[in-house]
Amino acid sequence: MNKNYLFIGLLASAGLLVSFSGKESIQTVKNFSTNFHLLNQAGSPGGRTGAPGDATCTQCHSGTVQSGSGFNLVTLTSGGNPVTEYLPSTTYQVTVSMSTNNAKNGFEIVALNPSNTMAGTFAITDGTHTKTIVSGGKTRVTHKLAGTSLTSWSFNWTSPATNVGTVTFYLATNQTNSNSDDTGDVIRTSQHLFGSQAGIEEEASKVETRIGYQASTNSLNIQLDSKVDGSVFVNVVDLSGKSVFTENMGTVSSGESAFSVRLDRELNSGVYLVNVSVDNNMTMKRVFISK
Structure with a gap:
């Protein structure tokens, strides 16, 4: 008897869904989009850097991708000194920054070798503002909720154990307008190359x-x-x-x-x-x- 009631209840629910107007259906999709955007305040879902095989932040935020050249900045330092080439099996501090004083921002970055596989490893040094996330078998670094108030984030990168050639850091940033929606944000992607000494x-x-x-x-x-x-x-x-x-x-x-x-x-x-x-x-x- 209980099974019959359950079946009838499911049919009734299906009927209600079919009876929704077109306007109500559109509103439901819109609410889902907004909620998904709010969840991403705690970091990119991964695979949004614009690197080969990746999408970009416009998968979740409306608008077109803009060039991050001159706006997205990536710095590698060793012992406080900036470097432009890496040595194998060496740990560097990576600083990602945006040329803005915008109140709310986000980023995702990944390091790839010429074969477009992972180059080296990341380690989080500021667990309050940044975290790692794995997507497509590659580890990336992105912001956390507390990190959206920043325009600069730092973490460590240990270079590959051998010379793999030029390493490219693929970076996507999101300059948001804080309207709790997926509209009006500015997405920028850039590539930052570091050769091997x-x-x-x-x-x-x-x-x-x-x-x-x-x-x-x-x-x-x-x-x-x-x-x-x-x-x-x-x-x-x-x-x-x-x-x-x-x-x-x-x-x-x-x-x-x-x-x-x-x-x-x-x-x-x-x-x-x-x-x-x-x-x-x-x-x-x-x-x-x-x-």
């Missing part, structure tokens, strides 16, 4: 560059002689170790080529380290930017 000479032999700065157009003029085909990335790092500009230049074939990269106007005059990588083979030049 152990393999820098070998990589430099594959890629040679001459780089000059042209003040009239605020651009880097790059002449490239590459022995390999592949994607070209330009990464500009200031002397404090911050990755302040990154640009994907597309692909090139082996041989000589030339291109120009327009920089962000916010960059101040000074000496910068310009990293150019082709198929994850990186070379570095010091360039003086004078405005």
